[in-house]
Amino acid sequence: MKKKLRVAIIGCGRILPMHAVPATVLEQSELVAVCDIRAERAKAAAEKYGCKAYTDYKDLLKKEKLDAVHVCIPHYLHPIVSEYALSCGVNVLSEKPMAIDYESAEKCVRTAERFGLNYGVILQCxxxxxxxxxxxxxxxxxxxxxxxxxxxxxxxxxxxxxxxxxxxxxxxxxxxxxxxxxxxxxxxxxxxxxxxxxxxxxxxxxxxxxxxxxxxxxxxxxxxxxxxxxxxxxxxxxxxxxxxxxxxxxxxxxxxxxxxxxxxxxxxxxxxxxxxxxGSDIVYEGGKDYWGFQHIKQISQFYNAVLGLEPLEIxxxxxxxxxxxxxxxxxxxxxxxxxxxxxxxx
The missing domain is CATH 3.30.360.10 (Dihydrodipicolinate Reductase; domain 2)
Known part of the structure; x- marks a missing residue:
């Protein structure tokens, strides 16, 4: 594969391994940065996955030429950060739920469609x-x-x-x-x-x-x-x-x-x-059994959609x-x- 997508992850909480591991092992992508408002968490994640650390997602989106960003933060922030990233021309893969209300979720969808970008939501099951x-x-x-x-x-x-x-x-x-x-x-x-x-x-x-x-x-x-x-x-x-x-x-x-x-x-x-x-041969250190093993399948499919290889499924x-x-x-x-x-x- 010629082109590797430049991707980043916003949010370094418990769900991080389910996104960071696929972003580092899949052939479609290169994990270039992680971001968290807690500097120590961002630094630890960056050291673990061999990428840059940020504490401000707007700074991240401004400085890095990203193809896609994973949004892994508290629920109420999902649509705020997703819409901002989409407005910056970056494809978004958000953890569930899209939002804690319907209107802001729908607004993100309209933004993605207006800019012709892929906006995916994790429903890995x-x-x-x-x-x-x-x-x-x-x-x-x-x-x-x-x-x-x-x-x-x-x-x-x-x-x-x-x-x-x-x-x-x-x-x-x-x-x-x-x-x-x-x-x-x-x-x-x-x-x-x-x-x-x-x-x-x-x-x-x-x-x-x-x-x-x-x-x-x-x-x-x-x-x-x-x-x-x-x-x-x-x-x-x-x-x-x-x-x-x-x-x-x-x-x-x-x-x-x-x-x-x-x-x-x-x-x-x-x-x-x-x-x-x-089960899976891939080890997600810190992952929970109830998350399953299918994040990587959905993430790979999302990356293929960003690369223009197939339509986005979810x-x-x-x-x-x-x-x-x-x-x-x-x-x-x-x-x-x-x-x-x-x-x-x-």
């Missing part, structure tokens, strides 16, 4: 082998149409977890709790599988087990789609450990059951398809689908009333 198997079965017609779906997530995020951060567990900086930070991935997968527009979101949220934060640690609800599919979900982070998430799909020609690591499809004709994730426009749903979940949960989308109230 779509690249899990389990998710890919189910999506292929749906697109190929072998499972038929989805009739109904459900997802469950029971993880642990004790008060000590939130005490370590100055932004986690806050409405104004993280945007919420278990829904926007943990369940967003499983909810995105179900929304992606269904492939239609939600029209009614009826949700309840509560904080049942935390003392130091006010955001929700429990949520359940029913989401109804234009095509008639009903999706029920439950999530909470008061459990004693991180159990595997589970998604179940009832379809016209069979059933699918999947976690992030494996999937089993049972067809009505008596046949089955299964897949198990084999664009900002695509990510707006789950962003809109998450915002509706919170609107319904906070108000105690159903939220109707793209359809007159019935």
């Amino acid at each position: 779509r690249y899990n082998k389990s998710a890919q198997l189910v999506k292929r079965a749906l697109l190929g017609g072998r499972l038929g149409k989805i009739i109904s779906a459900r997802s469950t997530l029971t993880w642990t995020r004790p008060d000590s977890y939130y005490a370590e951060s100055d932004w986690k567990g806050t409405w104004d900086k993280e945007g919420g709790g278990v829904v926007i930070d943990q369940a967003i991935h499983s909810m995105d997968l179900v929304n992606w599988f269904i492939g239609d527009t939600p029209v009614k979101v009826d949700v309840s949220i509560a904080n049942r087990g935390h003392e130091i934060v006010k955001v929700e640690d429990s949520a359940e609800g029913l989401i109804t789609y234009r095509n008639g599919v009903r999706y029920g979900f439950y999530c909470m982070n008061n459990y004693g450990c991180d159990e595997p998430i589970e998604i179940r799909l009832l379809c016209e020609k069979g059933k699918a059951v999947l976690t992030y690591d494996d999937a089993c499809i049972s067809y009505d004709d008596g046949t089955n398809e299964t897949v198990v994730e084999q 664009s900002g426009r695509e990510a707006l689908k789950i962003q809109k749903l998450i915002c509706a979940v919170y609107e319904s949960g906070k108000s105690g009333r159903p939220v109707y989308l793209n359809e007159e109230k019935k």
Whole structure:
């Protein structure tokens, strides 16, 4: 490959290895700089990955001739930094969520489209082998149409977890709790599988087990789609450990059951398809098991899009689908009333 993309990473927190390792090992890219408002963190990351350190992202974007930037900072800052980078002519790959509201996320999408730039959003679980198997079965017609779906997530995020951060567990900086930070991935997968527009979101949220934060640690609800599919979900982070998430799909020609690591499809004709994730040969020092191993696949695909080799798969426009749903979940949960989308109230 002749051209290597000059890339930088803004934010040197816990998620850094999932971006820095791919940026250094993939043949499409050269990691030229990292940036963090904490000088010691930026310096440590720069030394580890062999690049420059910055403490001001505007200074970084001004001085380095970048092709792309990874945005890995607190949620509320995602659209602010992403839009600025896009306005500087730099392609952006943002960690999820795009924002903590819909309007600023949509604004970033419009900015990227206006400048003809790639704006991607990390939803790496779509690249899990389990998710890919189910999506292929749906697109190929072998499972038929989805009739109904459900997802469950029971993880642990004790008060000590939130005490370590100055932004986690806050409405104004993280945007919420278990829904926007943990369940967003499983909810995105179900929304992606269904492939239609939600029209009614009826949700309840509560904080049942935390003392130091006010955001929700429990949520359940029913989401109804234009095509008639009903999706029920439950999530909470008061459990004693991180159990595997589970998604179940009832379809016209069979059933699918999947976690992030494996999937089993049972067809009505008596046949089955299964897949198990084999892990990764790449070591992400400090990475968490629940992040999976697919960041590198999405990052490589994003780089190919920036190089003009293929269309961007998970664009900002695509990510707006789950962003809109998450915002509706919170609107319904906070108000105690159903939220109707793209359809007159019935």
